[in-house]
Amino acid sequence: MDVQKKRILTGDRTTGRLHLGHYVGSLKSRVELQDEYDTFILLADIQALTTHFENPQLLYTSIFDVTIDNLSVGLDPHKVTIVQQSAVKAIAEMTVFYSMLVSVNALRHNPTIKTEAKQYGYSEMSYGFLGYPVSQAADITFCNAHLVPVGEDQLPHIELSRKIVRKFNEMYGTNIVEPQAKLSSVSRLAGLDGNAKMGKSLGNAIYLSDSAKEVEQKVRMAVTDPARVTIDIPGTPEICNVGKYHKIFTVDQCDDIWERCRTAKIGCVACKKILTNSLNTLLDPMRERRAYYESHRDEVKDIIVTGTKKASEIGDAQVATMREAMHLAI
Secondary structure, X not given: OOOOOOEEEEEEEOOOOOEHHHHHHHHHHHHHHOOOOEEEEEEEHHHHHHHHOOOHHHHHHHHHHHHHHHHHOOOOOOOEEEEEXXXXXXXXXXXXXXXXXXXXXXXXXXXXXXXXXXXXXXXXOOHHHHOHHHHHHHHHHOOOOOEEEEOHHHHHHHHHHHHHHHHHHHHHXXXXXXXXXXXXXXXXXXXXXXXXXOOHHHOOOOEOOOOHHHHHHHHHOOOOOOOOOOOOOOOOHHHOHHHHHHHHHOOOOHHHHHHHHHOOOOOHHHHHHHHXXXXXXXXXXXXXXHHHHHOOHHXXXXXXXXXXXXXXXXXXXXXXXXXXXXXXXX
């Protein structure tokens, strides 16, 4: 690793293909940062098990789908390290070590855990679900990542990771890097249905793998300003989902589109056509890269295996240091 570069750890749950919300919130910045940072991208299949343990086939398929999504947006496999989480044994071992330093009450009161338990309808939480912030601390620190790009909702997890590392270092005299959160500058992308979040399970997403026709069909059905029932009624683009998308995906025309909407000089159908064109212009290069990797799946597998081997070697060295410090090495 270039000693001048700090290391970033980021990743995705392997619960299905990625969508525009992932692109806006994370993938776009990964591409921009891959030359500046030593980037590790985790295929978080263990974390996916906490909510999708009954669907192992989805997780297996998604390992490849999520990798191809990352490669399609422009990540260079020669610059980033793509890692299958469950294949790095050091993560599991570090999770056990770290679990001794965290109380059940601290996990139960984690606001992100409470929110996600409610989202999935869990009246009772499994040990794995309740403890995944501890596993996440191991994810981050097995490779001594300096920075973790996250949204605001994930900040409690990063703070818990910092507390765990600090406590471990104080107890055992180790020098594990205390990670810092790198807060995303982009707010969460709303769903096509107006829901506050675009999500895989909500049926309101445009996927990076969608065809041009699928994008057109989905945008056509997108929720707009409910008060604008006819073209001659002035719109309020600030509350319109399509208007919000223009602010992100049609930056150069957005002010003009919003003004024409407010003065009833453009209708929703025409507005959606402009957005469709903007999205397909963004996705077309991704489709080209995707087509290559879809037809070279052995190459995709090799990228995953090679990255995971590199990560495992780093993790094994980290665990060896920890075991020595804990007087567990024989």
